[in-house]
Each structure stands twice: as structure tokens, then as C-alpha cells.
Amino acid sequence: MPGYNETFELSVEDMDLIETALRQTKADLSARTLTDPVQHDKTADALPEADETLRRIHDLLGRLHNQKVFYRPRKGAYIGG
Template sequence: MSNYNRNFDLSISDIDLIEAALHVTKRDLSMDALNGTQAMLPVDATEDSLRKIDDLLGRLHNQKIFYRPTKGTYLGG
């Protein structure tokens, strides 16, 4: 039996692309749910998909390391 590949070679731009695609998918599923049109998924599956996407986006966000300079004034945006 084969094992899962636990080592991934993804660049930061790859992660950004995945994150952008998840945001687009989440937006489309949310708009379909608001408009009452379920394109291909039943209502329960849409809600479950939205929860999974939110969870994955949260886990991606929590793995980021944000830079904050140690010297000088920090001007955040």
C-alpha cells in the first residue's frame, strides 16, 4: 500500500495562487447560496464546502510569518 506524500515543493506564488482560487470558489459558492441557485451541489454540500474552504484558508493564514522590523517605527497598513 502506498503512503501519502508529506513533502511538497511549493513556492510562495503557488500558495498565493491556491489561496486566490479558494477565495474565488468561496465567493461563487456564497453568491449561489444567496441567490438561491445551487449550480451543482445540494444545499448541505455547499455549506460543507464553504466550511472546508474557510478552514483551509484559516490554516494557510496561520502558517504565514509576518515581517515586522525590530528597529525604527513600524508603519502598518
């Protein structure tokens, strides 16, 4: 039985494209959910499919963010901007 590929060859540009696409999809689904005239029950049993997708996208974006390495100089004062 074949297993999952655990090694990916993605560039920084590829990851940026994926992150941008996820953010756009999240924005589109959010806008559609907010303009939906049907009031949904927000209990865990009755989550609409869009809400579950939004939650999964949000979690994935969080995991991508947590894997980033942000630059911080080793010496001297850090001046953020």
C-alpha cells in the same frame, strides 16, 4: 501500502494562486447559496453540500493564513500601513 507525501515543493506564487482560487470558489459558492430560493434547514444533520464545502474552504484558508510569516522589523518602531 503507500503513505502520503508530507514534503511539498510549492513556491510563494503557487500558494498565492491556490489561495486566490479558493477565495474565488468561496465567493461563487456563497453567491449561489444566497440566491438559492429553496430555504434549507441549517441544522447539523441537514447541511447542504455547498455549505459544507464553504466551511471546509474557510477552514483551509484559515490554516493557510496561520502558516504565513509576516514581516515585522526587529529594531525600531513598527509603522503599519
